[in-house]
Amino acid sequence: MLSNLSTAAAGTRDVHSLSLRVMSRRRHPPVVLSSSSSRCHRRNHLIATRASVNTAPRGDVKHAEAKMIERDVLRMGIPSKGRMAEDTLDLLSSSQLSVKKLNPRQYAAKMPAMGDKMEVWFQRASDVVRKVRSGDFDIGILGYDMFAEFGEGADDLVVVHDALRFGECYLALAVPNYGATAGVNSLDELLAMPCWTEENPLRVVTGYQYLAKTFFENVGFENVALVAGDGALEAAPAMGSADIILDLVSTGTTLRENNLKEIEGGRVVESQGVLVANRKSLLERDGCLETVHEMLERLEAHLEAKKLFTVVANMRGSSAEDVASLVMSCDSLKGLQGPTVAPVYTPGADGKPEVNMYAVTICAQKATLYDSVKALRDIGGSGVLVSPLTYVFDEEPARWNLLLDELGMEHDPIRGKEKR
Ligand SMILES: Nc1ncnc2c1ncn2[C@@H]1O[C@H](COP(=O)(O)OP(=O)(O)OP(=O)(O)O)[C@@H](O)[C@H]1O
Ligand SMILES: O=P(O)(O)OC[C@H]1O[C@H](OP(=O)(O)OP(=O)(O)O)[C@H](O)[C@@H]1O
Numbered sequence: 210m211l212s213n214l215s216t217a218a219a220g221t222r223d224v225h226s227l228s229l230r231v232m233s234r235r236r237h238p239p240v241v242l243s244s245s246s247s248r249c250h251r252r253n254h255l256i257a258t259r260a261s262v263n264t265a266p267r268g269d270v271k272h273a274e275a276k277m278i279e280r281d282v283l284r285m286g287i288p289s290k291g292r293m294a295e296d297t298l299d300l301l302s303s304s305q306l307s308v309k310k311l312n313p314r315q316y317a318a319k320m321p322a323m324g325d326k327m328e329v330w331f332q333r334a335s336d337v338v339r340k341v342r343s344g345d346f347d348i349g350i351l352g353y354d355m356f357a358e359f360g361e362g363a364d365d366l367v368v369v370h371d372a373l374r375f376g377e378c379y380l381a382l383a384v385p386n387y388g389a390t391a392g393v394n395s396l397d398e399l400l401a402m403p404c405w406t407e408e409n410p411l412r413v414v415t416g417y418q419y420l421a422k423t424f425f426e427n428v429g430f431e432n433v434a435l436v437a438g439d440g441a442l443e444a445a446p447a448m449g450s451a452d453i454i455l456d457l458v459s460t461g462t463t464l465r466e467n468n469l470k471e472i473e474g475g476r477v478v479e480s481q482g483v484l485v486a487n488r489k490s491l492l493e494r495d496g497c498l499e500t501v502h503e504m505l506e507r508l509e510a511h512l513e514a515k516k517l518f519t520v521v522a523n524m525r526g527s528s529a530e531d532v533a534s535l536v537m538s539c540d541s542l543k544g545l546q547g548p549t550v551a552p553v554y555t556p557g558a559d560g561k562p563e564v565n566m567y568a569v570t571i572c573a574q575k576a577t578l579y580d581s582v583k584a585l586r587d588i589g590g591s592g593v594l595v596s597p598l599t600y601v602f603d604e605e606p607a608r609w610n611l612l613l614d615e616l617g618m619e620h621d622p623i624r625g626k627e628k629r
């Protein structure tokens with residue numbers, strides 16, 4: 210059956226019969242975000258999909274299969290503009306992976322921590338994902354929203370780190386608080402409105418055509434026309450050029466200021482910064498997997514440390530074991546791997562050092578720091594010192610093992626032999 214899903218130029222009611230319009234599930238077998246090979250993409254990101262997803266390419270564009278181009282260096286793409294650009298550089302710098310641009314107008318840069326192994330290229334987020342997909346870049350950092358939109362669930366793409374903890378936002382449908390949708394509070398209510406017909410489809414303005422198409426296919430709604438738009442989409446319903454919008458939301462201020470509201474069931478994708486890679490590069494390009502491992506470790510060490518404080522307190526006790534038992538009896542003082550308890554030496558009556566106090570060191574979650582301080586005081590802790598942590602290099606990051614699973618590789622290919 211043909212879908213009524215179609216693209217319409219902004220500001221017109223005409224619904225063009227473009228290639229997007231015909232999307233037979235037989236020609237494009239369901240894969241993308243629900244395929245087993247895309248395990249990493251799926252984690253927590255796609256919220257509202259109800260069925261498997263079709264991979265129709267963007268318009269008529271055919272994506273060449275990623276190929277391995279001979280080169281000695283690895284290439285990484287990062288956003289050249291917009292709010293992700295600065296945050297990406299900040300994250301890399303905080304993870305001891307600073308990027309050095311020789312000249313502000315140049316698009317290529319170095320990452321000194323990686324020596325001559327790595328080139329960094331500044332590109333628009335859409336081009337970062339396109340180039341990682343084609344194999345021109347081996348890895349990239351960008352918002353998951355752009356990755357999902359321009360990556361189209363391609364098997365050539367792999368998510369290495371799905372939560373870099375910046376650029377948090379989500380892609381959601383929003384409807385006007387006025388007019389026909391004034392009383393609409395959920396997706397079901399919106400789609401059940403009798404006014405949307407083949408001749409009068411629901412016009413959705415968005416810059417995320419692939420995700421919109423996929424979303425409406427998944428909910429089985431056909432009387433929809435996608436209107437293309439890039440910025441200030443919130444103005445389109447008031448101008449009469451669209452009925453609703455599908456756009457990024459962060460604080461929700463822009464929606465409120467434009468008399469629009471989110472609806473239940475209308476969230477399409479959760480987004481934040483992600484590190485992505487080309488599958489073939491990881492599997493076949495010399496040094497790529499090792500470099501990605503090192504980057505992942507450095508990023509995780511920084512991101513993990515950002516969540517924690519080191520807390521040191523003095524505590525009276527008859528032995529280190531007694532003090533440790535007291536601390537371990539409190540849930541909020543568990544720390545990373547249990548407390549470190551060290552003797553504090555004070556001069557005794559005879560001038561010799563004696564011990565009746567211990568220094569307890571734990572790692573406390575920033576979010577619950579005050580609870581930890583109170584708990585320490587409750588069991589006799591005093592002189593509580595709190596300091597930031599810079600890096601936490603723990604065991605092998607869980608995301609590394611997930612990546613190896615995704616690549617069909619046995620764990621520990623860096624230290625041991627790779628097996629597939
Ligand atoms: N309001 C927001 N809050 C947080 N992150 C956002 C927000 N809007 C966008 N982002 C994230 O930042 C990325 C880049 O958005 P941004 O608007 O800064 O750049 P751009 O869209 O390339 O520039 P422009 O909007 O000027 O074309 C988005 O793809 C998304 O991942
Ligand atoms: O929920 P909020 O915190 O209000 O953020 C949401 C707004 O942020 C983005 O726009 P941006 O600032 O990038 O402007 P643009 O529309 O010109 O891209 C997005 O497209 C929304 O309009």
Ligand SMILES: [Mg+2]
Pocket residue numbers: none
């Ligand atoms: Mg923007």
